Amino acid sequence: MNALPTELLRQAQQLSESVTRPIPGSRKIHVEGSRPDIQVPMREIALDPTPRMYGIQEPNAPFVVYDTSGPYSDPNANIDLGAGLAPLRAQWIAERGDSSPLPGLSSEFGRGRAADHKLDSVRFPALRPPRRANAGANVSQMHYARRGIITPEMEYIAIRENQRIEAIKEAHLLRQHAGEAFGASIQKFITPEFVRDEVARGRAVIPANINHPELEPMIIGRNFLTKVNANIGNSAVSSGIAEEVEKLVWSIRWGADTVMDLSTGKNIHETREWILRNAPVPIGTVPIYQALEKVDGKAEDLTWEIFRDTLVEQAEQGVDYFTIHAGVLLRYVPLTAKRVTGIVSRGGSILAKWCLAHHKENFLYTHFEEICEIMKAYDVTFSLGDGLRPGSIADANDAAQFGELETLGELTKIAWKHDVQTMIEGPGHVPMHLIKENMDKQLAVCGEAPFYTLGPLTTDIAPGYDHITSAIGAAMIGWFGTAMLCYVTPKEHLGLPDKNDVREGLMAYRIAAHAADLAKGHPGAQARDNALSKARFEFRWEDQFNLGLDPERAREYHDETLPKDAHKVAHFCSMCGPHFCSMKITQDVREYAASQGVTDEAEALEKGMAEKAEQFRAQGAQLYRRD
């Protein structure tokens, strides 16, 4: 019998207060679907009323927002990291009757890890046997979608994407500029049928491995909300399991829609298990990293067999998407010879080395259909890697990059033959004026499969601030149609990110994603801007903070100069002080007009305000109240 990982459990139980405290002003709600086990999580932000004249308090309905934080931010939830999250999808998966639990692990490596007692101190204690598709079955969401089936996951997603926009009554919240979506099919309201259709045609993916039943389903596609991925994972010179689990919980608190575990250090397998069992979001990996660790870091010693076993090992743990650099072809590698920064993708450089060492085609490419057979047995989504993405402005949009993109398009067709869900990874470092070309090419050659970019960074000259250099490019490429944006932290190019960096990166990327939704005219996107700006204009400070992406920081910054509770009803802040606040002055002007029985300022002028102006001055109307 295996001993328990006592020390690790103890560390894990101490998930710090910082990652679990409730999100200020919010409470978790669940919206029920067509059956009681479809309970879609969202956050509801309570708002103060708007003060009107004569003491009237006009209520503001609570504002609902999309929520990725899982049970961790819910004070009513009971968290036990050693037990993992509730397997909310288990019944849906079992009901489909096309998969079964296995008697043991299929992966040789996995079996070896399970039997190794030296790993007792780090092994997740509550392991379940993995499931796999029955012989001849295909358990991917695309397969169901193409057969006209609306799964519970699809219904869940439709409810989630709408964010209860249908319940908004206040007209001022619904006002929105018409967007510019460059031909995307933006819907006024998302239906489960629309979800099914988008998945069937490959324009969206639902990363949802049957071995990740704890997942709160989500969708990645151009016609849905723009998504953000955060990266966690250890490296040889940093970070242990407890820290990685905490980074997961921290990432989703700040809005990560998916998380990639990019560990390259110790105990990759065990680290991943703890993460998956406690992850309400899809988890992605780059299997070549672990494969490389298995051959002690010698790329030339990689083999298809080792890689295949790694795919099965990770699929049976429940990884929802794999980055596979199957587009790094031998003939493209020389095209990087004159680059300023060569090959900057870890996976890409590893495969390039292998190709040159063996003078053979990339084994991920030559064995691609066998990979598809594995993917469809567990419903793992492809993230076709951009191993040849540009790592500097000079290298942007070159032949190596676009050559690989063409091959990814070819591979997408093969994946779709197998009904395997597929998204396409993208750049990188690209100056603003060359960004649209990337989107246009990807749409043309990859059959509208979702695009998933890293930034792009719009200049190389700001190490320490690459969350900003890339938020600019990410916002733009999201507007043009990119479905998911992989975040970049301030530590990019310099070191492994810590918790603060993860927060900064996520804030920059949630901004980019939302700016993209606004520009596309995504229905309801502008409601949050409207709600926050109204709160700002009415000096409802708490509401302004709580409606923002980071309520804690907004409050902290405000309180640096005006910390007292009385300041939260003040009609100014320290930027301008009480005499100069333009919003205050605007309010005075409007109130004066209203008090004169003039509800329309334009009307007032037509009637001739000269008299009223006289009265205004005679009244000695003050610029600021004495309350």
Place this chain on the structure above:
Amino acid sequence: MNALPTELLRQAQQLSESVTRPIPGSRKIHVEGSRPDIQVPMREIALDPTPRMYGIQEPNAPFVVYDTSGPYSDPNANIDLGAGLAPLRAQWIAERGDSSPLPGLSSEFGRGRAADHKLDSVRFPALRPPRRANAGANVSQMHYARRGIITPEMEYIAIRENQRIEAIKEAHLLRQHAGEAFGASIQKFITPEFVRDEVARGRAVIPANINHPELEPMIIGRNFLTKVNANIGNSAVSSGIAEEVEKLVWSIRWGADTVMDLSTGKNIHETREWILRNAPVPIGTVPIYQALEKVDGKAEDLTWEIFRDTLVEQAEQGVDYFTIHAGVLLRYVPLTAKRVTGIVSRGGSILAKWCLAHHKENFLYTHFEEICEIMKAYDVTFSLGDGLRPGSIADANDAAQFGELETLGELTKIAWKHDVQTMIEGPGHVPMHLIKENMDKQLAVCGEAPFYTLGPLTTDIAPGYDHITSAIGAAMIGWFGTAMLCYVTPKEHLGLPDKNDVREGLMAYRIAAHAADLAKGHPGAQARDNALSKARFEFRWEDQFNLGLDPERAREYHDETLPKDAHKVAHFCSMCGPHFCSMKITQDVREYAASQGVTDEAEALEKGMAEKAEQFRAQGAQLYRRD
């Protein structure tokens, strides 16, 4: 006789080490023009050599960058804040023979301040009498330019804008993507004649009051490098004179091309004097703020006479540009009635209140030509204010905003009749897809006068991060042709920024400005990206830090996980560790190919690398060195 401001001098002398320490890796250089008193400051960054095979060290020439930091970052300079900077333009101004020193101050308010002994403790000790144009003369740079005169300021600017691009020999630095400049007239090389022509046609401005001889001249225009403004200034609830001077020096250290003093608190006049006498960059103000202070905050008590006196007071101190909200017309004010955030411009709201209180047209508009007469007597540049800019996404591009823009276009024509230099202020809060319309309209109605925007912010939902929400919009509108970007700090909407906020805001905006220059294809812009990426690829860590916008932070972030000196030559960082660094692997691959006498990887494949691949493996070529 006035007593000296002893306490203030003592505080000022203690300009902290943080604002004056040398910029790492840089030394100040001066490039001489056609006469010895034209000495144009730049920064030169020393670089380490590139290690080649067989122990060869290939030198990298020092890299020259534009520098706004003035003498403060030069350890050889002797700083005396109580004496002010050297009046480097004094001779050029005197030589023109069209202005003279005045016997005393022309402004009544100014004379009052000078005589008030209670202000001795805050008054700048080394005051000079102001100059003014001789009767009938016009001392604006535009006036000279239109008469075919190339002033020393114009020559200085041409040298400064080129950043010694003509001296770059290394081909790898000069590679650059062709840009997309939307019809701008981007030059391969800036000549003094080109500067003159741009100023003559109003497409660029050189803010350079004859009473600010300490200024290091610079230019703002679509066909020059994109510029950034930082705001400083106290408010009623924060900050004293010594802090404001330190903020000035700090701002220019981090790259502010101009600085606006937006003080609304105590001793506005004296604060500004200390700033001007120690500012190597143009200083802008919003005179209506001080005028409002003179009437104890009652907008309705403002008069043309008080305002006129304020303009003269400030012009005689040397303010280089005035924000004048002459476009806030009575008839536009009602168009803001249905806005979510009303009028967010302080100046705009003040003027709106005045208009409604008096039921009269904005006195800045009705007296505009008289303002021109003042501007031309000192060469103060107009910054025609966007008092009706949108302060929320909902209000973007509405009738109030564009109505005011039309009026600013009309006023530009009037200003140009007087040869008064003019730029146009712009928004605000604008979602990405509505940004280009702003640029296109401004170009069309304002005769290509330079555009100077505040962001724009591309979403309202991130208080605490508005330097990022707005860097996205600023980069885009800079690309489209905006000449100067007014920064936004993380404190926007929440409070007065401190030093850290100023740095964060400037970094975000220097990124936006440079991203814009790259996208426009500004000659030489990509050289810095190329130099930094080459340093990055070659693991010249110190060079990577020093070439970046913030060398100190880049180094600090790197050192968080790898602090030792040995790490600065390490061929990895803590992001991936020694086994996984893609750049290291790429280098291994290239070196192996080269060692086989194969300089062209493509050639190697054509010759059949099978043999060579065999040798590679037999050699046991390691993935990573043991050094």
